[in-house]
Amino acid sequence: MTVKHLLVDFDKPNERGSFSPGDILSGRVTVVTSKETKVQCFLVKAKGKAKVAWCEQGQATRVHSNKKKYFNFEHIILQDKNKGDGSEIISAGRNVYPFTFVIPNVDMPSSYQGKWGKIEYSLRTKLTQSIWLVNKTKTEFPFLTKSEFPFASKSDMIIMGLKEQHYATRISYYGSEKVTLNVTSEKMGTKQGEAMAVSVEVLNDSALTVTPKFYLCEKQTFAAQAKRIVHANDTLFATGDSVPAETRQTVTKILSIPPQLPPTFFNCSMMKLEYRLKVTLDVPLARNPEIKLPLVILLGSPKPHQQKPKRSIWFRKLPS
Incomplete structure (x- = not known):
């Protein structure tokens, strides 16, 4: 594998360190290669979604699940001109690619992790060298609703x-x-x-x-x-x-x-x-x-956000 390191990170938006509807999400994707590397496609995505899932035990186990997308944006960093020929080149060494997304200015819930559900906002990158070799990485960013009272519509x-x-x-x-x-x-x-x-x-x-x-x-x-x-x-x-x-x-x-x-x-x-x-x-x-x-x-008073260490996830995509 010529791709030695793949990382996506973002700029801190404010003192609290969290994003809200209408904010600009800026960051960069860093890739380190051992030599010139041909790629088919290299992209970064910004996603906001909620999902729930749990199992109900009985005569037969049933899985209840649901999900909702709040936004899903894609920015293509590199893509070959002829699909599949791997004509785009990433230079040897450290390469940094900036990106910017605008978060929709609509009511969305804050980041949350519960027993059987999660509200997640994340950045994901995908670098495809060939059908056999795909590199991915992901990081979550904290998100806060703009509503001072996220229950106002109820009562x-x-x-x-x-x-x-x-x-x-x-x-x-x-x-x-x-x-x-x-x-x-x-x-x-x-x-x-x-x-x-x-x-x-x-x-x-x-x-x-x-x-x-x-x-x-x-x-x-x-x-x-x-x-x-x-x-x-x-x-x-x-x-x-x-x-x-x-x-x-x-x-x-x-x-x-x-x-x-x-x-x-x-x-x-x-x-x-x-x-x-x-x-x-x-x-x-x-x-x-x-x-x-x-x-x-x-929600309490703003406190400096301590960003979690970024982690890269590597795997080879095997043929079906």
Whole structure:
């Protein structure tokens, strides 16, 4: 193989290091060869797509899948004049070829990796020397929707209530005794990396000692071929002080949202991401009462993007 190295990379567009609709995506393809190399075709593509897939077990295993393309652009760097004769030449050594694409200025979801689905934006190169020899490489670039609220089309009431307090009450009976749980969250919407206060009032009119616990609940929903599947995950935020029997106590916790947590979104037809704040009471030898409050996670402040190391994928295309 005369092609020793093939790499595609892109210019950082802003402080955050991510692209959005309408941005210009510029970069370069670098190829290193040991000697003059004839090629049939050499091109670079920019792609945006979403895809979901999962298996449904039963008498027969069924695969449910779907995909959607947001854009697919192609820039031909070199192509021989007569198809298949390999008349184009790449000089020996290091060769750099610039390219530029304009990302469509339409609503598209942010990059995302879920349990059974992915929203991916990537650059791919393909260098064809012959039907037997094809070199490829790929790199993903981060993409962020332009919408400040990527769920606005679903519910205007959500946006109006982002800064309002939310509260709920749950009364549980254990024989003739009862425990009352009142939960109040400072607000419904919070940004990545921010903190929010959650207060729990426990009226323990029982002979049991109870302990409040705080959870972040994540819900991923995927859709394909008129079917849906949900992946739920609960992460323990914190544990409050125990409330002894026949006492009343209020516990306030400051909960910090992890900065790397993906924001809430609904603007993809095949998947969505939602969150809830769950507060439970750990009751010995009894069913634990719980309260769930809505939680919308918004995009946080820009941070410098650390680009992943590029990798080249090499293979020979074998005849069919």
